[in-house]
Amino acid sequence: MAPLEKIRSWIDGRFNLNELLAPFKKKTVPRHRLTYWYFLGGITLFLFVIQVLTGILLLLYYRPGANEAFESVQYIMTQVQFGWLIRSIHSWSANLMIFTAFAHMFSVLFLKAYRKPRELTWLTGMILLFLVLGFGFSGYLLPWNTLAFFATKVGTEITGQVPIVGKPLMIFLRGGEDVTGATLTRFFGFHVAVLPGLATLLILIHLLLVQRLGISVPPKIQAEWLARPTSQREMKFFPNFMLRELMAWYVALGVLGALAAILPWDLGVKADPFVPAPAGIKPEWYFLFMFQTLKLIPSKVAGIDGEILGILSFGLVAFLWLLIPFFEREHPARTRQWIAGVALFALAYIAGMTIYGHFAQ
């Protein structure tokens, strides 16, 4: 027997692997003109794995603490062999992952894969999206440079504006009244322990649900297939879909490498809390649409403070977004149209505001 075969049968004898893997062998992926959108989830997962791996590597040299963090990242960038590569991949992959996570969410919305019985998949996915944004926010501070320092200050300040719970939440996040070394330590804890733990758990649940429930087919295509059963095509998940997914992953790897080598991630200047904030400070692009919205809201709307209104509105929208699958009770067709409309508007809004925020003074 080939060596690979030998190993497999040895493991199988001890894990009963064949029984375990049997359902995977049977799993299929619907094949239609929108199949390509199914790749996004896998790409996001791949990027998450990249983050974990590069993150672990960075952990070997990074030192959290206001007087060492910046220097340790500088050390990684300049002294450690290929440190620049690992760090730049980590930063770029973070941004790409947030992008693909959003794209995955929107594709699920437009492909209507959130419908019953996949509500829990949607929920876990949305929570994962929030966690990913949390990863981005906490990780951004870790190099302790000026941009990150002030971005964190502004971001936590906005959190503090929420009525009642805002202030305690802000103090919890900051580890005190102001952004200090304590904030850095805390964010480090969130970024490498709390969030990864939660994310892993949720990913497992999310994947389990996807496995158990199978891949959803958009209603229009389902209708087509009902009308013409011969047009229904399926692809085996393993190895056909998996191999295609693998191709996408290799492309992502290539893109990451190219970005890291050609556009290395900036280090900036070490944060100095006593220096006033640089003019025109902006958060990273994935928060830009919210930031720009808050900037545009007038300071008082019908007597209520504009900024608080903005923050609460975003909170409300996020909450309603979580509940999207549950709106389809009666008149599913009409609700679906509504949801699609809202989703399209949201996509346009986010894209538009991000671009606007990027170019605004």
Added chain:
Amino acid sequence: MKTVGGLSFARFTPVVYPYDLEGRCMATTHTGMAKPEGPVTPVPRRKFVQALLGTGFMATAIAFLYPVLRYLIPPKALDMGSDSVVAGRIADLKPNSGKIFRFGSHPGILVRTASGEFRAMSATCTHLSCTVQYRDDLQHIWCACHNGHYDLNGKNIAGPPPRPLQAFDVQVRGEEIHVRRRTEA
């Protein structure tokens, strides 16, 4: 033509199969005809694909593992923090003398006073950023560019400098003189 399990004996001659290009069996009867198992692509092509995959995989694996392995090996320059450097050795600095040392990409000045004490501060003059020096005749710090004078605490005492020199903390450990920036939490 003889087929056994769909594999042809002839390695390099084009193989004819009992299926047309649409995959429809062309044989009139199936009794006695063994159902082909295994791949039906030509062997050289299959081997090429396998070779390609194998090479590709190895190449990407190397491209991935090589940087990671090099990364794991700690670099020689262990001094990471530009918050603390070894400015010099006790034996190298006589009393009433000073020496410029490197603190990151900025100069620092280490002074051993006439009484033997060590003082360290930034060597960037606060007037127009020239590098200051120690004057053993004046027993304090002086900037040659525009005649600025600083005392041994870094305070600007004469000439154009508007602010004192940033002072550093000095720690003597054995033979080495460690200088550290004064930082907040």
Added chain:
Amino acid sequence: MVILHNKLRAVLPAVMLLLVVCMTSPCRAQTQASALQAHPQAKNSCLDCHSILPDELGVTEEKFSHDIHSQKGLTCVSCHGGDANDDDAGQAMSRKAGFKGKIAHKDVPQLCASCHSNPAYMRQYNPSLRTDQLDQYKTSVHGKRLAAGDTKVAVCVDCHSVHDLRPPSDPQSKVHPLNVATTCSRCHADANYMSSYKIPTNQFAGYSKSVHHNAMVARGDLSAPTCTTCHGNHAASPPGVANVANVCSTCHVFQAQLFSSSPHQEAFTAAGLPGCVTCHSNHEIVQPSDELIGTGEKAVCTQCHTDGDPGFTAAAQMKQQLTQLAASIKSADEILGRAERSGMEVSQPRLELTQAHDALMKSRVTIHSFKPALLEADIKLGMATAAKDYEAGKKAMEERNFRRVGLGFSLVAILLMLVGLQMYIRHIERNDRRKEAVAGIHQ
């Protein structure tokens, strides 16, 4: 008699008002109340009325409380005479009580000096205060003109204020270093007031644009020069053409030394031109740039030198040397910056570049020798360092470019993998199709 009559004429309206006001009960009540508050021990009838009089004669309790004299225990009587215990205005301000009235402008210096020039007296209050102000004042332009009968000139109270006189260390004092120029400008920038004196009135405007003013106001350096630093305070006079260089050289030592051994020293003295000021101006001393030297538009050298004379050539040469060094440093700085942003370690070359920067600083001082040969040494050192650092930066960038080669390799590897996978997928799927077809046919 006539004197008294004149004095009465001046103050009569005020006195009438005073009598009216003081006769009415509110004044009386206030008198008693304020007497208790202001001077729990000593009575001060002067303030009781004068604190409610209009501006010309008004001195409020609050205003006087800021006065250093008041804080030290002196009162109105100390300068103006009179009787502070007497509520009756006529008696309190009588000649018999020693009342001096409003002190005439020309008499002010003498009055102040009656204490301030008395070392034994001043020792009681502040032994470190100087006591020669009056002597100095007498040598000043103000003092001399006052002696000649000009009452428009400044006397003690014009600069130091009166009744709320604060020590110079008090930031609200009119003679605090930050406020001196403004105080002088009250007269010296007023074209109408100064019209009879035939001296310019643009000094304050010029000074406000100067680097000295900037050092004090923007950089907070209180030791930066203001009007009194160069002109003196009590002995205020212009330094004079021959001596202005001495004034500048008290701080700008190196430049002065180099200048005095330069060919310009003799030339300027012969031409009656002031050193330093000829090129740098006296009040509007702006931040000098490299444009100031050479033969360009903004250069001062061409004011005297013309094409062909050795000075012109020297100026052009020095300008060229400076420009070369500055440009060399800039390009090294730029490439090091690019390397840094790409993540390369260039702190050593960065440090060395500061040496080149030092050389440039020094050469801008050495210019004052007006000898290109002397400048050459500094320039050479700076150029060598800058060139070395530029090389280091270039090397760092090459190292960075090497990364792209590595990237190329890995991209090729990935491409191989992609092609292989694509072919493998096709191969599998062809098999699958055949199997399906077979299964379909065999059903």
